[in-house]
Amino acid sequence: MQTRSLRTLVRVSKVGSFAKAAEQLNMTLSALSMQMKALETELGVDLFDRTVRPPRLTPIGRTIVEAATPLLQREDKLLDLCRPTDTLVGHFRIGFVTSAAVRLLPDFLKNAKRDAPQATFAFETGLSKVLQDKVVNGQLDAALVTDAEGVPDALSELVLREEPFVFAAHETLLVDGLTGLLSEQPFFHFMPNTGIGKLIAGEMLKHDRPKESETIVLDNLEAIMECVSAGLGFTLLPAPDVVRYRSAEVKSIQLPKASARKLVLATVRDGALAGREAALAALFSVDNA
Structure with a gap:
């Protein structure tokens, strides 16, 4: 069994929608649906009740999500041991507060192409509060937000500019x-x-x-x-x-x-990006070119 399918299952459970999960994972909806069907066949159980729209997890589906979550966390920690702490490797979901995205996203993409060739990125724009909530619940790995009232306790913040x-x-x-x-x-x-x-x-x-x-x-x-x-x-x-x-x-x-408006990089404390915040922050620098 590949953990990729379990990761997809956990993502669907968090966002409650095949379509939203497919968008966040950079997959087509049909590819995600086929992946879930293949996982059901492999496990021999129905993970989703498809008589309702959108499909919802069955009781056994919820149990598998609960069991898979700590397994995937342990896999992440194992992979972390094999990577230099200052290297970005893998696929990252980054949020940009809308009012700053138009200025900072082009430099981020340019810097990422040159300095983080082993990383790929998906982006989302929105309000700071919404983006912070998505980082907390795992829908985003990090977000550039306006710190007006402080970030939630579950997040750490790195000031990028004032x-x-x-x-x-x-x-x-x-x-x-x-x-x-x-x-x-x-x-x-x-x-x-x-x-x-x-x-x-x-x-x-x-x-x-x-x-x-x-x-x-x-x-x-x-x-x-x-x-x-x-x-x-x-x-x-x-x-x-x-x-x-x-x-x-x-x-x-x-x-x-x-x-002054303080723009900060918000990440989960002790999350997948722990130890790599500085490497990610460097990609936001306009002086990095």
Whole structure:
């Protein structure tokens, strides 16, 4: 029996769907289904109840998952003993917080191709909280997230970069400086319920602004900067995002005591990547080329 089939079975049990498991394992749905059928034939039992959609584990299927999980963990530890601690070998599932993926993923792919030739990667983008939960439950091996409130206790974090927040506005709105922006202009706020959005909200509380002032909430950094470039209001974002999207007429205002967005690499404590966090973190470096 190959442990690969058991790993697939455990993955299906975690995500509750053949389709999601196939996507995460970089398999076609038909290939995953055939693999599960072959495992059932080999074991001589029905692992799934296929009279319902999506198929769900049978009692014996759940028992096999429970028995296979520690077996696979021991296999991982055995493989770890055979690998240098600074080498990335195997297939890794990495999450990127959406607001940073557009800037950092290209460099990651370039660095990985050169410096981690024995590793392959699958990627997922999303909100920091969602990605953290997926690392905790094993759906992702690691995730680059915004640390706004600390990561869960089950995870360790490695700070990759800190990006200071800056105000940005069209030069025509800066006649009265920051005071004029805060008192007279609409504010474009990136999703307040996200990690980065919570940091922005916290920074805005440090500045006096009339209660009746207009705030426009958007979920897209590029859309926010397009509105700012059109002279429709101002925003507060990490400096690299402002630089990436601003036009020549948009100016930024740096604050001496402004908070910063902290991007961290979150992994499971004592998990499969234990001892290799630095090797993975190096792939995020823009200076690694």
